Amino acid sequence: MREPFSDRAYRALLRVLPFDFRGDFGPEMEQVFREQRAEASSPGAFLRLWWETMLDILQTAPSEHAAILGQDFRHALRVMKRELGFVMLSILVLGLGIGASTALFSVIHAILIRPLPYANGSRLVVVSQRRANAAPAEMPFSAAEIEDYRKQNRTLAALAEYHSMAFTLFDPESTERVSTGVVSADFFDVFGVKPVLGRGFTRDDDAAGAPAVLLMSNEYWRKRGADPAIVGKAVRMNDREHIVIGVLPPMPQFPDENDVFMTTASCPFRSAPEFIANRSSRMMTAFGLLKPGVTSGEARADMARIAAQIAKDHPDVYSSEEGYTASSTPLREELTQRARPMLWLLMSASILVLLIACANVANLTLARVARREHELVVRTAVGAGRARLLRQFLTEHLIVALCAASAGVAMAWAGMRVLIDFAERLTPRAREITLDWPVLVFAAALATATSVFFGCVCTFSPRCNLVTGLNDFSGSRRAGFRSALIVCQVALSFVLLSGAGLLTRSIVNLHRVDPGFVGQNRIAASVALNWSREPGERPEIARNLLAGVASQPGVLSAALASSFPFDPRAVGGNPWRLWFKLDDRYENSAAAVRFITADYFETLDIPILRGRRLTDSETHSAIVSESFARHYWPGRDALGQTILGDDGEISIVGVAGDVKELGPARQTPEEVYLPAMQYGVPVMAVVVRTTEDPAKAVASLRRAIRHADPEIAIEQLTTLDDARADSIRVNRLTTDLLGAFAAIALAIAVNGIGGILALSVTRRGREIAIRMALGAKPRGVVLMLVRQGMRQVLFGLAIGLGGALLLTGALGELLFEITPTDPWTFAGVTALLSITALIACLIPARRATRIEPSVALRAE
C-alpha cells in the first residue's frame, strides 16, 4: 500500500532536525504523528494538527542544532588544545592564503565591482574622438566640437566639458599652484554630485563676462584648514578676484585630481575668442549622461554618426584620409581599464596561494586524522555515523578557519597601505579601498569553504576499515592522496614562481634600457611661471631663472624646457604638439615638440648625431630626433630639410639621439626641438647637471628658483634617476607583490614537503630501526627517504611546468623583452624549487639515521 502523502510530508519535515535526533526518534515521531492524524476527525482538525506540528518542529530544530553545535564546539576545543602545534600551523598557513585573497578582493571590490560613487554612475560615459590614421590618434575636443556633439546627439541627456590647468592662487600667506578643473556649468549635475557646503555652478556662472567663482575639492578645502565659513570668501587667481561658492564632497576625480573648479567663462584660455573660434584648438574632455533607457552601444553609434556629419560639414579641418571618428565608453570602464589586468593577475595569484595553503592544511589535517584514527574507529564502532563525524570535523575546521580568517583579515589590513599605493598609480578609485563588510563576508566565505573542504577530506579520505583500523595505522591509498596534495603544492608554486621570475627578469630588462640621456646627477623641477604676467616679460623671467640656477655651486650646466623626460605629469606623453606639412605626402602631420634653451642637450648628455645645437636667438630652426628623421626622410639626410609649420618654414639644423621619455617599455616618440625663447617661452621645467649630492642639490635648486623669482611655483623636484624609476613603478610593484605571493607559496610548499616526510619518518621509525640494526648504512637510509620525498616533487615540477607554459601568457604586456616561455626562467625556477625541496627532505631524513634502534623498537 502506498504511504499517504501526509506521512511522507511529515518525514520530509523531520529533515530539518539534526541527523542524530532523527536517528534516535524519527520513526517513533512518525508513528505518533500517524496516530494523531488518524484521530483528527474533521478537515479542520487535520489542518490544525498540521499547522501546530509544523510550527513546533520548526521551533524545535534550531535549539537542537545549537545544542549539537555547542557540544561539538567544546569537543573541538578539547581536541585542539591537545594538538596546539598543528592548529597554530594550520591557522598561520591558511591565514596567509586568506589574507592575500582578502586583501586583493578588497581592492577588486572597491575598484571593479562597487558602482561608481556618483549618483549617476551607471549612466556616465566618456565621449572621445580620434583619427585612426594619424599620430597621435587620440584628439581632445575643441569648443566648436563640444557644441556640435551637444546639439546633434540623440542619446545624451547632457554633455559636460572638462579640462585641467594649473593656475597660481595668490593668498596673503602663500603663493600656491593649484590644479584647476575648468568645466561647463552642468558638469557636477551630470555626475550627480552636490556640494557639501554652498552651491554648485549655475548657467549664469558660465555666461561670458560672469563674475569668477570657484568650487573647492574636499581635499583642498581640508588642506587649507577646513574653514566652515569659506563660502563667499575671495581669492586672487589670474589677476582677478574669484569667490568661493562651495565645497565638493570627497570623491574620486577623473581624469585628474583637481584642487579647485571654475567654469569655462572664468578660464582665460578657454574663454579667449580666438580659442573658441578655432575648431582645431583642442584641449577638452567630454562627459555624457545617457538618457534613461539608452544603452552605451546606442550612444557609441550616435557619436560615430555625429562625427561623420561633422567631417562632412568641415572637410577643411577633417581630411578624409585621417579617419576621423567618435565614440563613447562607460566611465566605469574608462576609470579602471589600466588597473583591471593587473588586479585580476594578482587576484589569481592570491587564489593560487590560497589553494596551496589549502592543500598544505589538508595534509596537516590528514596527519591529524591519522593520529586520531583510534578515536575515530572507536567512535564509529559505538555507532557514530559518517554524517555525525563529518559534522564534528566541520565544526573543528570552522573554528580553525575562522581563526585563520581573522588572522588573514589582520594581515590584509596591515598590507593595505602597499596595495592602495599600488592602485593609486592605476586608477583614481584607489581611495575607495577599505576593509568593509563585503570584504569581511568574502573572508568568512573563504573560511567556510575551506573548512567544508577539510571536513570532507577528513571524512571521505580513504580510511582503513574497522577491522584493520585498530591495529594497522598505515594506508597506502591515503599515502597516495597525500602525495597528490604535495604534487599539487609543488605544481602551483612552480606556476607562481615562474610568473614572478618572468616579471623580475622584465624589470631587469627595463632597467637595462638605455633611455638616450644620462640621469645620474641630473635634477629636474617642473615649474610654472605666472602666466598672467605680460607675455613680453617672459623671456626676461626665463633668463633670470636660468642665470640664478646656473650660478649655484656645483651646477655644471642648466637648461629650461617645456617638459623633462619621464615627467610624471606627462604619463600620456609630452602634451606639446607641432602640426606641420611636408611636401605632398604629409599634409597634416603631428610630432611631439619640446621647447628648449641652448644647453638642454649638453645638460642631459643627449648626443647630437648630425649638425649642430640650437642657439636661443635663432628662429625657424629645429633639431629633430633620430626616429623623426628616419620616419620622414628614410635613407636620406634630414639635415638641411625643411618642414612647414603654422608660421612658416622650419629648417632642420641637427639630429639628436632618441630619448625614451615615456618610460623604457613605451614607444620612443618622434620629437622636434624648438628654441623656447622664440616661441613665447612655454617653460615648465628646469633641468640641471650637478656635481653635488642629489639630495643637497634638490634643496639648493629649490632655493635658487625661489630666489630668482618668488612668483614661480615649483610643482615637483626630482632627480631624473628617481623619475625614471617612477616610470616603471607599476611594473615594479606588480612584480614585488607577485614575488611576495610566490615566496609565501614556496615557503608553504617546502614546509609541506618537509612535514610529510618527517611524518613518514616517524611512522617508519620501526622499519628504519630494523634496517639500521641489520646493517643498513645511514647514507643508504637518507638516500631512500630523499628519493621517496623527491619523487613527488619531480612529479609536481613536471605538472607545474605544463601549467606555467599554459598560464604565463596571461602576463601579457607586463613582460618586457622576454617571452612567456623563457627557458632560463623555467630552469631557474626548477632549480630553486628542487634545491629547497631537497633541503626540506634532507632534514627529516638525516634525523631518521639518528634513530636509536633499541629505543624505536621498544616504543612499538
Next chain:
Amino acid sequence: MDETNPLTPAVFQVLLSLADSDKHGYAILKDVEQQSSGEVQLSTGTLYAIIKRLLADGWIAENRKRPPAADDDQRRRYYSITPKGRAVAAAEAERMEKLIARARDVRLIRRLRPA
C-alpha cells in the same frame, strides 16, 4: 537540566504522566493533554526534544519490558520514570505546594475547607 530551577510546565507534565505509569510517546501526548484539561498541548517535536533531554539527564529511561504481543507495536518505545526523575518531580511538586500555601496565606486564593 539544572535541578534547582523550576521545571517547565511541559517537562513537569511529562514526568507526572510517566510517574503514573509507563507509556509510549503517543500515550504521553494524550495523557498530558487530558490531565491538563487541554492547557498543555504537546506536539511531536517538543515532546521528543523533552524526551531526549530527560533520557540524557537520566530522569526517565527506555523500558525494556514490552506489553503483551497483541497490544504491541514494534515501532513504539516505552518510557518509564527513574527514581531520580521521581525525586525531581516530587521536589517540584513540593516547591509548588509551598508556593500555593503562601498564596493562601496572603489570601490570594481561598483556604481549603475540610470536606
